[in-house]
Amino acid sequence: MKDKFITNTGVEIPLDKSGFVFVEENPRFKDSFWTNYTLPISVQYDRDFLSKFGQYSSHTNTGLKRYHEGIHLFEGKIRKGKLEIMEFRNNNLKLQIDSGFENLPNFDKKLSDLPLLEIEVTDIYEHANKIVTKKYPDTEYNFPRLYTDEYNLDDEAWKYFDSFINNRNNLESTTGEKVFPRNRVENGMDVYNKNIIHPMPYLLYVLQVGFMDAGFRLSGEILDDPYLKQRCIWSGTHYYIDAEQKEHKAAIYQEDFYETGMSTDYAAENSSAPEQGGKWKKQIRIGAPGRYRLIIDSNLNYNGQKYEGKIKISSPQIIDLQNLAEESLRNNNYHIEKVFSVSEAQALKGAEILIECSEYGVPNQEDQNGKSIGIAQIYINPMRQHTDSGVPIIYVFNENKINLKKAVPDMTFGDLVNTIKNLRNYDLEFIGNRAVMNIIKVDKTMPTVPFEEFEVPDPIRKFNDKSFFNLKFPDVEDIQTQNIFIDDQGYHMNYKNVPSDATEININVFCLPMTYFRGVYTAKAYSENALMLVYYDGLKNGDNNASNPEGLMDESLAQNLVGWYKNRLTNFSYKWKFVVPKNKIRKYNIRSEISCYNKKHWIKSWTKKSLSDTLYLVEIETETF
Structure with a gap:
């Protein structure tokens, strides 16, 4: 099968001739995902090409498309791709092809636009009381209790509010069992805003829906990650609706x-x-x-x-x-x-x-x-239902419905995936219809693929271009976030004198901190432009309080990450070129762990230039481990 790009309109552009250059970078060495791409390719016009593709040779034609969706056939593999017209002249044009799935079509989609759960329930208070007994994956969302200081308890609208979202107690129960207190108006006169009912979707559920929306099934170690499995997402926004008389x-x-x-x-x-x-x-x-x-x-x-x-x-x-x-x-x-x-x-x-x-x-x-x-x-x-000064008193509606589209932060699906990738050092690979997320590990006992036949006598060797890494979390008032600084000696928490040449990786996530209020120990709600996580795995001693076990944003996280980053600081980079038959290099991919020069290597990037129908000139860069 020859390399080519086929547009959705049926135009075929051969890519097996000389001059075609394909560039691929390993996403393990980046803090985001992206597509593979070609360097600009020059294509000569003919009448058939222009009739199917567009009259790019004309100076008067309008409505020409810059982008063309299609299929990229490369090294026997079929990839979705996008062709971009870079420039065009009377007799030829230059184009570039992006392909692969590291950047999904819905990465720019807001979380609120994903097909998240929307259902009607008979009674939201009774429904929440049943759901809090469960945990993921038996439920896609939950109702952990959070403390909030957003509301003034001296205000007429909030004088009966206990400062807890998803509050649950036995003060108004007729059986002595704990229930969610109901909002109501007594005697048609007095507003009792007792509770704010706010469902919180589980992180893994939102990730699964996002990949499903793009046509993939999430799999891999992430589904059983003990640090993420029972984490809910707190949106930081008002889920309820209110009205005033x-x-x-x-x-x-x-x-x-x-x-x-x-x-x-x-x-x-x-x-x-x-x-x-x-x-x-x-x-x-x-x-x-x-x-x-x-x-x-x-x-x-x-x-x-x-x-x-x-x-x-x-x-x-x-x-x-x-x-x-x-x-x-x-x-x-x-x-x-x-x-x-x-x-x-x-x-x-x-x-x-x-x-x-x-x-x-x-x-x-x-x-x-x-x-x-x-x-x-x-x-x-x-x-x-007005204050003494005549100001209307709002009434908080807890609707009899679950709408998780309203319960997610204002961020894109791509931002969410990249945040989790950087937080736990995940790789993302697409195999068939599966999106596989596994933690990147430095395991020197793992077998590698022989690559010695492609060695050259004198490759370029150098120290890695990274000197330090600084993993930085959001600055939030009243929260002591713990940034992680890593050098060739190990990790340091909240390092004060970060060198200017440190590679900074911003991870826009934090776990809601724990606090005491009126004898209740639970997480405190914040309103920040970040991914905010809440740990909840069912009732504990009959209470629906949130918790925050170790493992994220603390020294335990640093211990899990230091091996990868320290390896990148203390090993070497290799770079060399070689000519190879196309059919011999196709069994390797950008994630292959190879052995050559008596060392184990990760492929960091490579460029494949087509010299003929059968030969590549490959320029490869690796990092040892």
Whole structure:
């Protein structure tokens, strides 16, 4: 099978001729993933190529594509690829091909755009109480209790809040068992924001969904990594929705009549009645629970006469406003008052009030300042749920649904994968439909692949270009993060005098720290632009408190990483060129661990230049271990 690129439109570009150069770098030696690529290739036009690929030879043509998706056939392997047009002239163009899967198509996709779990539940409080007894992989998410100091407990909205997200206790239980306290409004007047229910997806679940979204199944050591397996993701954002009781005011004007020309016996008896009447209706949506007072006022006076009307108030959700009889407004100014209550469930769905009225076309009226106030005025006034200064008190809704799209931080899937790669020193390799993530280890007992036949007499040898590594975690107020500095002697925690030539690797992740509050020992919630992890593996002594076992962001992590980084500082780099038949080099790949020059090597990078249909000129760079 000859090397070629085939676009999705069927255009074939041969790559087995002289001049084609393929560059590949080992992602183990980078702090991010990327695609393999070719150096720019010059392609001559012919009529068939232009008709299928695009009229790049024309100076007047528009709408030419810069990128072409397709398949890269290389060394007998099929890779997805993308071809980029670098420049074009009258007779030829230059193009570059990116291929391989180290950079997935969805790496730029936000975590919230992944197909994460969305389900309805019957009762979120009871649902959370069942889920907290489980751990991953028996559940994709959980409800660990977190302490938060975000809310002012002296505020009317939070005076009943205990400063815990996913709070669980037996203070309101009728059986003595621990439950999640419910938010409610008592007596239609007092707002009890007792709890914030916030599901947190497990890290491994989000990783699996991300790779599945790209067509791969996650496998490898990462699925059983004891430091990651029971880690949940804390988004640092508000998952709940809130609403406040609002006053509603509306005026009805003659122009609001949607049906005119009414006629009644009363009109026949009163020659001075307006000839034109009509019907109007008004729909109002209530968004917060509590008690309300509905008031409707109108004046049916016209030229000293009083006229009639009929009004109907209804609501499909609010029980207090259901089955009300139609009221007659004949010969009277009308003033109607109704007191009603809206429950949390009704407010979440949107409690609708419909007011329908038929009356004679009395002209729009004016207030004492001469301002038009229409033919009717509607007021819906909340009863009590305001502070003494008149500020509305919000109500926290814990919806009966799980939406993990709302429970992830504002970061891309690629950022998440790269963060975990750097945190635990993972490699990512694609084998068939599997995305394999294994920890990169320095194991000198592992067998290597013989590479001696490609030795040259005098390769370039040098010390590695790295002198120091500094693994840096986010700076978070009140958290003593432990950066890891590594030199040829080993690791140092929070090293103060980091040399300017140290290679810095930023790892944008931290574990929520532990804290005591009111006798509860659990993790504290933060709001940072970083991946924030929470450890939770089920109830402990009946409590859903989070924990933070050793292994991440501490000396245990340094002990796990130092072998790899120290090896990179203390071994040597080799570089040489050789000519080889294409079919002999194809059994090796960029991750092959090879033996030559009486040493074991990792391939750091190589460049393959096609000299003919059968020969490569290979330039290879390795690091010993």
